[in-house]
Amino acid sequence: MESISVSLILLVSVVLSGTLARLSPIALPLPLVQIALGAVIASVADLGVQLEPHIFFLLFLPPLLFLDGWRIPKEGLFRDKATILELALGLVVFTVVGVGLFINWMIPSMPLAVAFALAAIVSPTDPIAVSAIAARVPIPKRLMHILEGESLLNDASGLVCMQFAVAAALTGIFSMTEAFGTFLWVALGGIALGAAVTWVVMKAKDFVSRRLGEETGSQILISLLIPFGAYLLAEHLHCSGILAAVAAGITMSYAEQSGQALAVTRVRRSAVWDTVQFTLNGIIFVLLGEQLPSIVVGAAEVVRTTGHHDPVWLIVYVIAINAALAALRFLWVWLSLRFTLFRASRKGTQVPKPSWRLVVATSLAGVRGAITLAGVLTLPLLMNDGSPFPARDLAIFLAAGVIIVSLATASIGLPILLTGLELPPEPSHQQEEDSARIAAAHAAIKAIEGMQHDLSQGRSDADLITDAAARLMELYRQRIDGRAMTGEAAAQVRRLEEIDHRLRLEAMRAEREELYRLGRSRQIHDDLVRRLVREIDLVEARVGMR
Missing domain, CATH: 1.20.1530.20 (Na+/H+ antiporter like fold)
Incomplete structure (x- = not known):
C-alpha cells in the first residue's frame, strides 16, 4: 500500500x-x-x-x-x-x-x-x-x-x-x-x-x-x-x-x-x-x-x-x-x-x-x-x-x-x-514534400478508379458511385495541380491553402462545440457525442500538423 x-x-x-x-x-x-x-x-x-x-x-x-x-x-x-x-x-x-x-x-x-x-x-x-x-x-x-x-x-x-x-x-x-x-x-x-x-x-x-x-x-x-x-x-x-x-x-x-x-x-x-x-x-x-x-x-x-x-x-x-x-x-x-x-x-x-x-x-x-x-x-x-x-x-x-x-x-x-544569431539557411524540403504529395494523390486516384470499377459491376446505383468517385478524384487532381505549380502561382496556392486551413480548423471547433451543446441538452446520447467528436478530433489533429 x-x-x-x-x-x-x-x-x-x-x-x-x-x-x-x-x-x-x-x-x-x-x-x-x-x-x-x-x-x-x-x-x-x-x-x-x-x-x-x-x-x-x-x-x-x-x-x-x-x-x-x-x-x-x-x-x-x-x-x-x-x-x-x-x-x-x-x-x-x-x-x-x-x-x-x-x-x-x-x-x-x-x-x-x-x-x-x-x-x-x-x-x-x-x-x-x-x-x-x-x-x-x-x-x-x-x-x-x-x-x-x-x-x-x-x-x-x-x-x-x-x-x-x-x-x-x-x-x-x-x-x-x-x-x-x-x-x-x-x-x-x-x-x-x-x-x-x-x-x-x-x-x-x-x-x-x-x-x-x-x-x-x-x-x-x-x-x-x-x-x-x-x-x-x-x-x-x-x-x-x-x-x-x-x-x-x-x-x-x-x-x-x-x-x-x-x-x-x-x-x-x-x-x-x-x-x-x-x-x-x-x-x-x-x-x-x-x-x-x-x-x-x-x-x-x-x-x-x-x-x-x-x-x-x-x-x-x-x-x-x-x-x-x-x-x-x-x-x-x-x-x-x-x-x-x-x-x-x-x-x-x-x-x-x-x-x-x-x-x-x-x-x-x-x-x-x-x-x-x-x-x-x-x-x-x-x-x-x-x-x-x-x-x-x-x-x-x-x-x-x-x-x-x-x-x-x-x-x-x-x-x-x-537571439539575433544569423545562421546559414536551413535546406528547404518543399520540393520533396510537393513531390510526395503528388505521388500520393496519383496513387489515391488510381485506387479510386479501381474501386469504382469493382463497385459498379452489376449495381443499380452505378451512377451514384461514379458521381462520388468523380468528386473525390477532383479533390486529388486539385492537389496535384496546386503542388505542380511554381513561382507566384505556387505562392498563391499556398496562401489559399493557409486560409483554407484556418477556416477548416475554425469550422471543426464550431462543430465540436455544437455537438457538446446537443449532448448537454440531452438531444443526442453520450456515445454518439464521443464518436462524432473523436472523428472531428482525428481530422483536426491531421489538419493541425501542418
Whole structure:
C-alpha cells in the first residue's frame, strides 16, 4: 500500500510541475521545477523511497532510450554522422579521461576508478532538457538534430564506459586489451540483439494481425514491452542492454515503415508513448529532488574525509566539474570544427565558417539530464567484500549538481547566444514534400478508379458511385495541380491553402462545440457525442500538423 501511495504522489508531482513551469514568469526549465518540487516534498514528508540501482535502471532507461532511437530524424543522423560520432564517441572518451583525472586530483579520497565512473556518468547530454530551455528561443534545426544524434549515441557510450569503470572499482583490475575485446562484444552484441528482438517481434505481430485482425491495445502493449525484452535479453547474455534498447528503437522506426499498423493504432500509440516519456522523465527529476537532502548529508561526510570540513566545498566541486566539462566540450567542438573545415578545403568545398557564438552555443547546449541521473543512481551500494561502495553519496551529489548547474547555465546562456544569431539557411524540403504529395494523390486516384470499377459491376446505383468517385478524384487532381505549380502561382496556392486551413480548423471547433451543446441538452446520447467528436478530433489533429 505504501509503494502505491508513493507512486501516486510522484505522478501528481509530475503533473503539478508542468503547471508550475508554465506559471513561472522567467520560463524555468521543467527539470529544475521538478527537482525543486521533489526537494519540497522531502522537506515536508519522508516518503522513504529506497532506490535499488538495478531496478531503477531497468524501469527507466530502456523505454527512454528506445523512444530516442525510434523518433530521432534519420536524415539528420546520417547527414551529420561524422560530427555526431565525433561528439558521441570521441568526446565521451575525452571527457572520461580528462574529467576523471581532474576529479581524482581534486578529491583524492575518491578512487580513480570511481572518478572515471562519475566522469562517464556526466558525459551523456540530454536534448529534452535543451528543448525545454530553448522553447522561447528555438535552436536551429540542424544543430538540434546533431544534439539529438549525439545524445542518442553518447547515452550508450557513456553508460558503457561507466560499467567498465564500476567493474574496475569492484575488482581492482583493469586490462586495456581485455576491455577493448569486451567492449566489442558488449557493443556489437547489444546492437545485434536489440535489432533482432524488434525485427522478430514485429514480424510475428504482422503475421498474427494479417490472420486474426489487429487489436489496438495489444499493439501498444507490444511496443511498450519491446525495449524491456531487448534490454533483459542483452543483459542476460552479458551484452549492453543500453545499446540493445537504442538499436531496438532505431529498428522500430524502420519496421514501422511497412505500414501494417492501423491508423488508430498509430495515433493512440503515439499518445501513450508521449505520456510515458513525460512521466518517466518527470519522476526521475522529482526523485532527484526528493533524494537530494539525504544525498547532501552523505556527501558532506565524504568531504570531511578530504580535510575540507566546510560543506561549501561541495559547491566548489560542482562548479569546478562543470567548468571542466564546459572547457573540454568547447575545446572538442572547436577542434572538430577546424578538422571539418580542413577536410572540406582539401576536397575543394566551400563551407561557411560558423560564428563563434554558434560554437559556444553548441558547447553550452551539452546539458545533463535524466540519463545522467539514472546512471549515477545505479552505482552499487556495496563492494564485492560487503563494504560500502567508496564515495557513492558524493558521486551522486556531484552528478546531481552537474545536472542542476548545467540546466541553469544553459537556461540563461542559450537565449542570449541564440537571439539575433544569423545562421546559414536551413535546406528547404518543399520540393520533396510537393513531390510526395503528388505521388500520393496519383496513387489515391488510381485506387479510386479501381474501386469504382469493382463497385459498379452489376449495381443499380452505378451512377451514384461514379458521381462520388468523380468528386473525390477532383479533390486529388486539385492537389496535384496546386503542388505542380511554381513561382507566384505556387505562392498563391499556398496562401489559399493557409486560409483554407484556418477556416477548416475554425469550422471543426464550431462543430465540436455544437455537438457538446446537443449532448448537454440531452438531444443526442453520450456515445454518439464521443464518436462524432473523436472523428472531428482525428481530422483536426491531421489538419493541425501542418
